[in-house]
Amino acid sequence: MSHILTQKLDEEKVFKDPVHRYVHVYDKLIWDLINTSEFQRLRRIRQLGTSYVTFHGAEHSRFNHSLGVYEVMRRILEKFMTRPAWQEAMPGWSEEDRMLCLCAALLHDVGHGPFSHSFEKVFNTDHEEWTGKILLGETEINQVLKQVSDDFPHKVNEVIAKTYENKLVVSLISSQIDADRMDYLLRDAYYTGVNYGNFDLERILRVMRPHEEYAVIKYSGMHAVEDYIMSRYQMYWQVYFHPVTRSAEVILRKIFKRVKDLYDEGYDFNCQPHLLKGFLEEKMDLKDYLRLDESTILYYFQMWVEEGDSILADLCDRFINRRLFKYVEFNPSIHMRLYSELEQLFRQAGVNPDYYLEFESSSDLPYDYYRPGEEGERLPIHLLMPGGELRELSRASHIVQAVSGKAQTDHKIYFAQDLLEEREQAGCRDVVAKIRQALRDAEKSGAR
Amino acid sequence: MSHILTQKLDEEKVFKDPVHRYVHVYDKLIWDLINTSEFQRLRRIRQLGTSYVTFHGAEHSRFNHSLGVYEVMRRILEKFMTRPAWQEAMPGWSEEDRMLCLCAALLHDVGHGPFSHSFEKVFNTDHEEWTGKILLGETEINQVLKQVSDDFPHKVNEVIAKTYENKLVVSLISSQIDADRMDYLLRDAYYTGVNYGNFDLERILRVMRPHEEYAVIKYSGMHAVEDYIMSRYQMYWQVYFHPVTRSAEVILRKIFKRVKDLYDEGYDFNCQPHLLKGFLEEKMDLKDYLRLDESTILYYFQMWVEEGDSILADLCDRFINRRLFKYVEFNPSIHMRLYSELEQLFRQAGVNPDYYLEFESSSDLPYDYYRPGEEGERLPIHLLMPGGELRELSRASHIVQAVSGKAQTDHKIYFAQDLLEEREQAGCRDVVAKIRQALRDAEKSGAR
Amino acid sequence: MSHILTQKLDEEKVFKDPVHRYVHVYDKLIWDLINTSEFQRLRRIRQLGTSYVTFHGAEHSRFNHSLGVYEVMRRILEKFMTRPAWQEAMPGWSEEDRMLCLCAALLHDVGHGPFSHSFEKVFNTDHEEWTGKILLGETEINQVLKQVSDDFPHKVNEVIAKTYENKLVVSLISSQIDADRMDYLLRDAYYTGVNYGNFDLERILRVMRPHEEYAVIKYSGMHAVEDYIMSRYQMYWQVYFHPVTRSAEVILRKIFKRVKDLYDEGYDFNCQPHLLKGFLEEKMDLKDYLRLDESTILYYFQMWVEEGDSILADLCDRFINRRLFKYVEFNPSIHMRLYSELEQLFRQAGVNPDYYLEFESSSDLPYDYYRPGEEGERLPIHLLMPGGELRELSRASHIVQAVSGKAQTDHKIYFAQDLLEEREQAGCRDVVAKIRQALRDAEKSGAR
Amino acid sequence: MSHILTQKLDEEKVFKDPVHRYVHVYDKLIWDLINTSEFQRLRRIRQLGTSYVTFHGAEHSRFNHSLGVYEVMRRILEKFMTRPAWQEAMPGWSEEDRMLCLCAALLHDVGHGPFSHSFEKVFNTDHEEWTGKILLGETEINQVLKQVSDDFPHKVNEVIAKTYENKLVVSLISSQIDADRMDYLLRDAYYTGVNYGNFDLERILRVMRPHEEYAVIKYSGMHAVEDYIMSRYQMYWQVYFHPVTRSAEVILRKIFKRVKDLYDEGYDFNCQPHLLKGFLEEKMDLKDYLRLDESTILYYFQMWVEEGDSILADLCDRFINRRLFKYVEFNPSIHMRLYSELEQLFRQAGVNPDYYLEFESSSDLPYDYYRPGEEGERLPIHLLMPGGELRELSRASHIVQAVSGKAQTDHKIYFAQDLLEEREQAGCRDVVAKIRQALRDAEKSGAR
Secondary structure (H helix, E strand, C coil), X not given: CCHHHCCXXXXXXXXXXXXXXXXXXXXXXXXXXXXXXHHHHHHHCECCHHHHHCCCCCCCEHHHHHHHHXXXXXXXXXXXXXXXXXXXXXXXXXXXXXXXHHHHHHHCCCCCCCCHHHHHHHHCCCHHHHHHHHHXXXXXXXXXXXXXXXXXXXXXXXXXXXXXXXXXXXXXXXXXXXXXXXXXXXXXXXXHCCXXXXXXXXXXXXXXXXXXXXXXXXXXXXXXXXXXXXXXXXXXXXXXXXXXXXXXXXXXXXXXXXXXXXXXXXXXXXXXXXXXXXXXXXXXXXXXXXXXXXXXXXXXHHHHCCCCCHHXXXXXXXXXXXXXXXXXXXXXXXXXXXXXXXXXXXXXXXXXXXXXXXXXXXXXXXXXXXXXXXXXXXXXXXXXXXXXXXXXXXXXXXXXXXXXXCCEEEEEEEECHHHHHHHHHCCCXXXXXXXXXXXXXXXXXXXX | CCHHHCCEEEEEEEEEECCCEXXXXXXXXXXXXXXXXXXXHHHHCEXXXXXXXXXXXXXXXXXXXXXXXXXXXXXXXXXXCCCCCHHHHCCCCCHHHHHHHHHHHHHCCCCCCCCHHXXXXXXXXXXXXXXXXXXXXXXXXXXXXXXXXXXXXXXXXXXXXXCCCCHHHHHHHCCCCCHHHHHHHHHHHHHHCCHHHCCCHHHHHHHEEEECCEEEXXXXXXXXXXXXXXXXXXXHHHHHCCHHHHHHHHHHHHHHHHHHHHHHHCCCCCCCCHHHHHHHCCCCCHHHHHHCCHHHHHHHXXXXXXXXXXXXXXXXXXXXXXXXXXXXXXXXXXXXXXXHHXXXXXXXXXXXXXXXXXXXXXXXXXXXXXXXXXXXXXXXXXXXXXXXXEEEHHHHCHHHHHHECCCEEEEEEEECHHHHHHHHHCCCHHHXXXXXXXXXXXXXXXXX | CCHHHCCEEEEEEEEEECCCEEEEEEEHHHHHHHCCHHHHHHHHCECCHHHHHCCCCCCCEHHHHHHHHHHHHHHHHHHHCCCCCHHHHCCCCCHHHHHHHHHHHHHCCCCCCCCHHHHHHHHCCCHHHHXXXXXXXXXXXXXXXXXXXXXXXXXXXXXXXXXXXXXXHHHHHCCCCCHHHHHHHHHHHHHHCCHHHCCCHHHHHHHEEEECXXXXXXXXXXXXXXXXXXXXXXHHHHHHCCHHHHHHHHHHHHHHHHXXXXXXXXXXXXXXXXXXXXXXXXXXXXXXXXXXXXXXXXXXXXXXXXXXXXXXXXXXXXXXXXXXXXXXXECCCCCCCHHHHHHHHHHHXXXXXXXXXXXXXXXXXXXXXXXXXXXXXXXXXXXXXXXXXEEEHHHHCHHHHHHECCCEEEEEEEXXXXXXHHHHHCCCXXXXXXXXXXXXXXXXXXXX | CCHHHCCEEEEEEEEEECCCEEEEEEEHHHHHHHCCHHHHHHHHCECCHHXXXXXXXXXXXXXXXXXXXHHXXXXXXXXXXXXXXXXXXXXXXXXXXXXXXXXXXXHCCCCCCCCHHHHHHXXXXXHHHHHHHHHHCCCHXXXXXXXXXXCHHHHHHHHHCXXXXXXHHHHHXXXXXXXXXXXXXXXXXXXXXXXXXXXXXXXXXXXXXXXXXXXXXXXXXXXXXHHHHHHHHHHHHHXXXXXXXXXXXXXXXXXXXXXXXXXXXXXXXXXXXXXXXXXXXXXXXXXXXXXXXXXXXXXXXXHHCCXXXXXXXXXXXXXXXXXXXXXXXXXXXXXXXXXXXXXXXXXXXXXXXHHHEEEEEEEEXXXXXXXXXXXXXXXXXXXXXXXXXXXXXXXXXXXXXXXXXXXXXXXXXXXXXXXXXXXXXXCCHHHHHHHHHHHHXXXXXXXX
């Protein structure tokens, strides 16, 4: 066993944290990871992307959240590893397993880029892939992790990618009740000021028990878990899927799309998107990727407000100055041809639908029981009954049963209302009237 | 009277705010101001500059705070203007006065640039001056304010500049207990997670009374004000003057200084500081100033990590990757020649003291009584005694008396310890040993 | 209109309240009601009866809660009556209606006796009946209310009894989302320290709208109401129905039953239950009723620990010194004859089942839609949709639908385990073994 | 070493606590102590005596607080005894010392009677004396403690009485920053809703270090301790010494005095004060003392409202129905003969000053440095400086220095204003006018 696995700091380090009061660091390895440039970079990427346009408090970074996930994990393991006879409940558990949990918790989001949701869709990339490159490539993080052993970075990557052989380790960071989710619900609730996200973390930590391949919850803590599931449900609909936030996301996507389209056309940018070139030419390298963050992106946007291309300039101005798209809800099962109709009408009105019209759906599955053969992550939550057997949560809880397996989906049309008004005043009355009528019809269908 | 002064929104707008629960907007004018690009720009400037390197939670923006100051002011006025016979207590008070208070509260920080503390020192500028330019120049804010009357922007500016004739209006936004301070103490405490900043805002609002040229506090609320003064004291020393935060500020200043020095020397930047040119050539215009924000500055820093000039590249890398300067406290009355000694030793060791050594003092005056002929802002806080007369706070409160008029100052030396170590290993043992000895001596003097 | 309806205090009175921060009193009538001896008496009756044996924080009184309900009502009306054109939304609304709401909110619990749940079952009485007597009888409260008009006390009583003609007034204090429930959920959560009871009161108040006979909720606030319904559900199962609390309640009932049985038998109490005589002889008068409170009852219990009758002495000792009954859950549909079997076995073992065995069920209906012809209180909650029509909550919310109309019931057997052990050691091994087996069988059925 | 010192419960027990979230019990001995009847009795004695008449939330019991002190102590020891090389910092520390700390923390208030402040003054008794009797007498607590060893109860008593030889043990429960104070400040703040009492307990626990005979505070935590001292100061003046609370206390004392006077005169009580007889005859025994609690006292008061003696009946009615005495502040150094003058005037007016007039002083010393030869408890708080030496707190902190050693005293006259009015209307105009003038003069002197 490598010495670094058990090497403690001379004195514990603490971070004052508004959510967990304090984040405690005892291990030298963790401290070194926090101080790498790749981890510090997370300070320049907001945890909730565009949510700050809706909830002005939501300006916290992924750095903030990552420390929190680490702290939740640390507390889970502290509980697990100080109970009497804990080794019997966790056979074969080693110091390396403990450190894998902590490192995976700290680093699970390290591959995120700026405004990932929008970014990844346009540039066809994926933050999980970049996480792997950061862990395994020529980075400070890789150097720190390698102190344990040559294959330790690889193992951390496997834990984050959910392919690691010790399933208990994996489940603590990726399951329906894991350190990641528990931190982000509490944290996002705190920063937005929305109190729906609160649940009793301390109680959940106390009723969690390691049980073979995952952690289970003592039956006496069922209500705390119900409350956690409901918090999750509420946060999704109240915060994460807020239509104003999504409107800003739509504009982001349109900006990236316009940049891509212009680049492909050979447009000569006044302000060159140097740091995006890798993506535009589909050969992004790690070093450039690590320089991409929200300050970089916002710098470009500010410059492009003055760009010659009027669409790019307009979209950037919208994002920077919060002139967002309007939206109506609609029901796609009734209006299957709505998009093509609207697209055509927009074109007739002289408003480019490629950049000023978008259909967007949000969907959430607050909890799911186990469905053999479907996506692996959805491990159900199990209750440990007084007699010792396990029971799947939705079979014990009416509340959870009610939301279990039922995805809720919401469909919205986003569009530049101000442009329609401009076109109307410029004389296109009939077409704009038709668009308005179509939107009203759509909205009626959406009012369930 | 202009119609816009009393024009209400069809429906109140609310912002979810973690500190005040909700920020309420009823006036159309306020809503329009919030939506101007100059106000939205405050989203890209952090309230606490470099504090986030010490308190990871302190990532909130000036937008966040500005809404909060507005809300505190709104509540103060709501209290004042709904009490029985309030007009007698506020003779001549008009709707315009009310709106001046709200606008000044909302806009008082609108001139801030990125990392103002450091920025302003190097570039010899001042955010208050820019506030004036934004209010009076060709801006969206100016357009909105002018709807009231041609001289309304000017009046708002006078309120913020403390020169407006109605002193009560001025004092609500600038005094020793004003809407600005009350918001920032609560807000900065919330985001950092440090609970020293808490005091009972609701109680203070209830015991505040307009009284001729300022607001006074009913005697029964004295303890709430004591608590507010102590909160202020604690926040200064625990948060605002934290040495790690100041270390990051020192580096910022050194970066700006290096840019200026290089520009003056005619250095050819690989990545040109276009948006800073106005300052470098001492002819900054408003439009460029408004494009300066933290994303712009951080973009430059990231680019300059690769700049040819090794000092600039190193300093930017330090800031971006949080490799800060070390510090020791010292007592300047004992070591008056310390700076020149250290400067010389640094030069001998081959470490440029212009960029890698700094003396910095922080000083706070938690509360002050009135000193005729001294700086105007320090209006004392007055208590309204049961009999009706006024008494200056420090004469009634032992606690406040104890801190009244007593500035606390702390002096620190910041320096690049890692460079000293490098030089030591490169052979400069004697000089570095002398430097270390001088720092140890300084530290002893600093341990009061 | 009586002058007293609009008479304000010279200066507002405030109560520091940990749940609502401050309770504000502006009306002289309210202030006078608070100072009556009948209202002050509520200080000596705990809000949550025996819950304090489980949650040591739950020591707050009905006085505490009653002020809170008043404050919530005051805020509801403040919102309702300051919106533009509010009179159109509340046609015919008068100052008297406003005062009826406030008085009913303040006084709705004034008839409660000590440990009402247990007390009322044994003595066949009902706190609502006593509320009526207090409002209408020779009391200070009646005197204060009569200042408005001779029939004002009667009207307040009708509001509390839900028979008042203005249904909007009634619904604000008695419906599925009323001032009473909103206060007790928040308050009981605060004092127990259980955070399940939290919901966003301020948001609910903002989205509540008067609409003919009741208050409706704007659709945009649906999630806040969902959260409120879930809080209610959680508080019922986590706090109000906690089996340890109910065990203490069972003992209380047994004590009262024993007192009644002894009194009927003509037993000569060492310490006479003077203040209970009215109930024991079924002719309780108001004056005596008002002297009954928890200190009186606890005094008797302490005295009776030394009473000659060993059952009464033992039961009182159990309550005072928290030696509670054990419990097992069971399923009555499987074990319909369980009670008679256990009763017989207890008798065989020499343990009196009348005092040492109890079957108890708790049942909660978190929310119900409207069922014509069933109990009137269950007015459904209606959402006010964007188009203006109403929609019943459970038809819009999956979560609420899941719990709507579904009573959850839990059945438990409470018994004196220590007596069984005593009997076992005294030789009754076989019978006690049979009892244990029966309890184990019952428990198995209860584990659903 | 006795086995019981290290015997753990099979499963930890937790109490949900609103202040510390959870109180954790691991030791069987502690669990057994909590379940004794003498400890359960603390549920029937309020922590803050009559404060609930001012702050309706302050209804929490000494049981509540005692669990809290235990929990703070448990956390202090957990910190102390898990640091690396902790044994070197606490030479000779044994399991018995640990258990002494926990038991003393839990039991330090166990001797309190109902409304101790008032009670003890009249009956010339002292709760600390009763604590000793409970620990050493024939009680369940004594039985539980004796399981450790025959002299363990004696040792616990010594710790509480501050005479135990291990001064570190003593100081953790009795010093200027001890587990008792830290709990009550937080707890009383929570229940009253006054937020002045908040300070960062977790931080203080982290910077506390055992150092020979007491715990010291690392210099880096000085501000947290300043905040604690200020919290203490504020709580004293805002809550503990609130004049309305003291008015209720004055009435309590008058009731007890009247009972004593009547008993001494041989008055035949309609409702005999059986449980007080021991005190009235100066031979109180432990068994009776343990039956005295607030329910007993309040029962007597309710009965005595109907007592033949009009003074006793009136005083009890005042207490029960919150008809309190009025008060004015005065300056005793100016009005030394005021009491005798007023006494005489009251007699002339026909109002008995023995029961309807009282002079009362409250005095608080927020912090004190060490004064050799004065009362032992005032051990100063020491800071552990970076270099390792100790510095007394008030020498390092301006804020603490300002309040150090400076007792603040406030003098008030309490009197039955309503009786004066009655006498006035009954014709005693001149005398009452003189009384009023004297009170006005006194008040003027009191307005400092």
